[in-house]
Amino acid sequence: MEESQGDFLPSDVPESTSSNNCERNTSSAHSNRWSGFPGVKKRGHSSRSWIKIDQDGNVKILELDKAKIMRQCSLPSRDLRLLDPLFIYPSTILGREKAIVVSLEQIRCIITAEEVILMNSLDINVVQYKSELCKRLQAKKDQSDDLPFEFRALELALELTCMSLDVKVKELEMEIYPVLDELASSINTRNLERVRRLKGHLLTLTQRVQKVRDELEHLMDDDGDMAEMYLTEKKLRSEGNTPHEINPLTNFSGGTRQVSKSAPVSPIASTSGAPRLQRAFSSIVTASKQGSLTSSHGGDNIEQLEMLLEAYFVVIDHTLSKLLSLKEYIDDTEDLINIKLGNVQNHLIQFELLLTAATFVATLFAAVAGVFGMNFAASIFDYPSAFSWVLIITGAGCGLLYFSFFLYFKYKKIFPL
Numbered sequence: 001m002e003e004s005q006g007d008f009l010p011s012d013v014p015e016s017t018s019s020n021n022c023e024r025n026t027s028s029a030h031s032n033r034w035s036g037f038p039g040v041k042k043r044g045h046s047s048r049s050w051i052k053i054d055q056d057g058n059v060k061i062l063e064l065d066k067a068k069i070m071r072q073c074s075l076p077s078r079d080l081r082l083l084d085p086l087f088i089y090p091s092t093i094l095g096r097e098k099a100i101v102v103s104l105e106q107i108r109c110i111i112t113a114e115e116v117i118l119m120n121s122l123d124i125n126v127v128q129y130k131s132e133l134c135k136r137l138q139a140k141k142d143q144s145d146d147l148p149f150e151f152r153a154l155e156l157a158l159e160l161t162c163m164s165l166d167v168k169v170k171e172l173e174m175e176i177y178p179v180l181d182e183l184a185s186s187i188n189t190r191n192l193e194r195v196r197r198l199k200g201h202l203l204t205l206t207q208r209v210q211k212v213r214d215e216l217e218h219l220m221d222d223d224g225d226m227a228e229m230y231l232t233e234k235k236l237r238s239e240g241n242t243p244h245e246i247n248p249l250t251n252f253s254g255g256t257r258q259v260s261k262s263a264p265v266s267p268i269a270s271t272s273g274a275p276r277l278q279r280a281f282s283s284i285v286t287a288s289k290q291g292s293l294t295s296s297h298g299g300d301n302i303e304q305l306e307m308l309l310e311a312y313f314v315v316i317d318h319t320l321s322k323l324l325s326l327k328e329y330i331d332d333t334e335d336l337i338n339i340k341l342g343n344v345q346n347h348l349i350q351f352e353l354l355l356t357a358a359t360f361v362a363t364l365f366a367a368v369a370g371v372f373g374m375n376f377a378a379s380i381f382d383y384p385s386a387f388s389w390v391l392i393i394t395g396a397g398c399g400l401l402y403f404s405f406f407l408y409f410k411y412k413k414i415f416p417l
Contacts (some may be wrong), residue, residue, distance in 0.1 A: 049120035051130055055149050057137035059130065061120065069117065073099040073110055083108040083119055090211040091161070093154075093219060095229035100150055104161040104212065111153045113231035129160055148232035151308060158216075158312040165209050166319050172201060173326060180333045187337055199330060206323045213320055216313045226302045226309075350415055357405040361398040368394045 183191040
């Protein structure tokens with residue numbers, strides 16, 4: 001809009017000055033309008049308390065905002081959301097250009113080649129991670145360690161996470177096994193409610209352990225992600241590229257030699273192509289040797305990180321196997337309870353079947369009594385003993401019929417007799 005208006009307005013100084021004054025007044029008006037609300041803050045500029053741990057184990061408490069962390073660590077904003085304690089994200093380990101973003105349970109930090117930036121929190125895992133990392137860094141200050149700084153920080157985060165999850169699994173085992181045994185012996189509403197609550201905790205803990213295991217498995221399967229996490233090597237490699245090592249006349253990219261257009265061409269080289277081809281071949285061989293050495297060095301680093309991840313993958317996989325075995329024990333207990341309830345239901349059905357047969361026999365006896373209770377003339381009423389014989393014969397017939405039902409049920413193996 002300003003460029004389009006500049007085509008129609010004359011280029012004199014007073015009008016440009018007035019336009020600038022109008023813009024300043026407008027911006028000041030907006031700032032005054034927002035300054036009238038002291039509770040309103042600009043989004044994305046709120047600073048938080050962070051713990052900074054350097055390579056020597058020194059700790060500093062800093063107040064940093066997201067923008068400064070993004071500039072310092074070259075991280076996108078979506079990676080910083082993983083560290084926000086207000087949001088619940090699954091366990092994630094991300095390798096970036098200058099940092100490793102770690103979000104494992106309550107341990108959420110940014111690991112660089114020189115320092116660890118940890119979210120300041122009173123959680124027991126965060127306090128333990130800070131104290132243990134400082135202790136290890138100060139203890140190994142005078143000792144040589146094969147692992148670089150970022151791998152030692154990552155190793156401690158994995159170690160504390162695996163230990164924390166394993167402790168929770170052991171606590172759940174100690175709580176759930178007695179409840180399941182009590183439920184198997186006495187099936188009631190109280191025990192069923194306790195098992196239902198513990199089963200919910202088991203499923204939640206299984207999902208957390210499964211996510212950590214999947215994240216480690218994903219990292220071990222991707223060599224590119226593991227190579228991206230070697231921050232010390234990338235830093236030393238970037239610092240080692242000095243200008244005098246670069247040949248101004250040639251540039252090798254992918255094993256191909258590119259000659260500068262401004263370089264003079266020798267008439268001997270142009271007439272005889274054999275020496276030139278020989279020099280190019282020797283240059284390609286040298287470049288391939290250097291590339292093989294670099295790739296082998298990177299392969300060793302990847303193998304080193306892979307061994308580190310594999311060690312904790314075995315630990316977390318063992319924890320997951322304990323949870324799965326615990327889930328199988330719960331399923332077996334539920335199957336046992338269903339078998340017991342099915343057995344009780346079968347007994348009830350058998351009793352109901354016997355009761356139905358007895359009701360049928362009693363109905364026949366009542367039908368005979370109803371026939372003789374009608375008002376009609378019959379010679380049988382002239383004998384006083386006829387009533388007794390009717391009762392005896394009817395009762396014997398009903399008893400024989402009930403016994404025949406019982407034998408039929410036994411023959412069909414409906415009753416386990």
